[in-house]
Amino acid sequence: MTAPRALGDADRIDWVRLARTPNVGPVTFAQLLHRFGTPAAALDALPELTRKARRRFQPPSRADIERELEQTRQYGARIIASCEPEFPQLLKALDPPPxxxxxLGNTDLAAQPTVAIVGARNASAAGRKMARDMAGGLGQAGWVTVSGLARGIDGEAHAASLQTGTIAVLGGAVDHVYPPQHDRLYAEIAAKGLILSETAFGHRAKAQDFPRRNRIITGLCRGVIVVEAAERSGSLISARMAGEQGREVMAVPGSPLDPRSAGTNRLIRQGATLVRHVDDVLEVLDSLPLTGVSAPLTPFADPAASGAPPEDLQTRILQALSFNPMPIGEIARAAGASYPQCAAMLMELELAGDAVTLPGGLACRAA
Known part of the structure; x- marks a missing residue:
């Protein structure tokens, strides 16, 4: 998105203000930054962009962000921007990154070889042992384990890799221990590993936060191992995201009679790599290329090249949108627009509450 650079205090406040603006997610943030060059310029332009919107897009005040930065610092954590050198490189390559x-903890762990282990919260004894064995063996082989601090598979993977390196990605803020039963595990990871969060200090996790958390888990890693997962589960969403990001998806097979294995067995049928133990996983990981693990970047709108859009272009693009996400190129084709025109208009439609742009160069009509 931008060349690596350290942010000064004023730039950091502007960057976080734009990121914390309601209804400005990672895609819109990236498009605004591409269009206006800096968060400060985007913040200045936001009132005009949203003048006709049905919803208000009010950035938090500078005082609010200064307070968040200070609370984060006092807690022992820090906020890093996606443009900064310390930001995890694999995550930075996402389209777009958070x-x-x-x-909170040892940020150097995110620069080491990483692999995610995810699975069922109501995991079986066999699934729990598999997660422990894989996390422990991968740690001994030099891999850092990434997971989401949930009950079941996540917790087992973290606990088994505390000494070799583990990263917990939270749905809530970095100061929010969830589930509360993992308060001791959280403290150990903060002391020996790394805790990451995309949300503002003090935020308590809600259901809509976990897909974004899962995207960070998979984005941090070269590969993802699903140990147990039901047919409808967050772990399968993580596996789909991993595939979209160009990560290797691995799954542990299970009994067809156990609903906790229905999702992993289906992943294998759909092409995920079957893994039985840590040696299988290491064989897969060792075969992966060192580059090319991230999805191709979305070509954002170029204001200089797009020209002035026709007056009815917004109507045509809105008509072309469906509730099912579609590639922006297909939307542009249906609306008779260029890709840059369509991308720029989608940003304005999203700010108006009529469209949603999604990672991977997709967009859909807002619900």
Whole structure:
């Protein structure tokens, strides 16, 4: 998105203000930054962009962000922007990356070889042992384990890799221990590993936060191992995201009689790599290329090249949108627009509450 650079205090406040603006997610943040060059310029332009919107897009005040930065610092954590050198490189290559991350612990772990282990919260004894064995063996082989601090598979993977390196990605803020039963595990990871969060200090996790958390888990890693997962589960969403990001998806097979294995067995049928133990996983990881693990970047709108859009272009693009996400190129084709025109208009439609742009160069009509 931008060349690596350290942010000064004023720039950091502007960056976080834009990232924390309601209804400005990672895609819109990236498009605004591409269009206006800096968060400060985007913040200045936001009132005019949203003048006709049905919803208000009010950035938090500078005082609010200064307070968040100070609270984060006092807690022992820090906020890093996606443009900064310390930001995890694999995550930075996502289309687009989360604009900011709060970090607590050893940030060097995110620069080491990483693999995610995810699975069922109501995991079986066999699934729990598999997660422990894989996390422990991968740690001994030099891999850092990434997971989401949930009950079941996540917790087992974290606990088994505390001494070799583990990263917990939270749905809530970096100071929010969830589930509360993992308060001791959280403290150990903060002391020996790394805790990451995309959300503002003090935020308590809600259901809509976990897909974004899962995207960070998979984005941090070269590969993802699903140990147990039901047919409808967050772990399968993580596996889909991993595939979209160009990560290797691995799954542990299970009994067809156990609903906790229905999702992993289906992943294998759909092409995920079957893994039985840590040696299988290491064989897969060792075969992966060192580059090319991230999805191709979305070509954002170029204001200089797009020209002035026709007056009815917004109507045509809105008509071309459906509730099912579609590639922006297909939307542009249906609306008779260029890709840059369509991308620029989609940003304005999203700010108006009529469209949603999604990672991977997709967009859909707002619900």
């Amino acid at each position: 604009p900011v991350l709060a970090t």
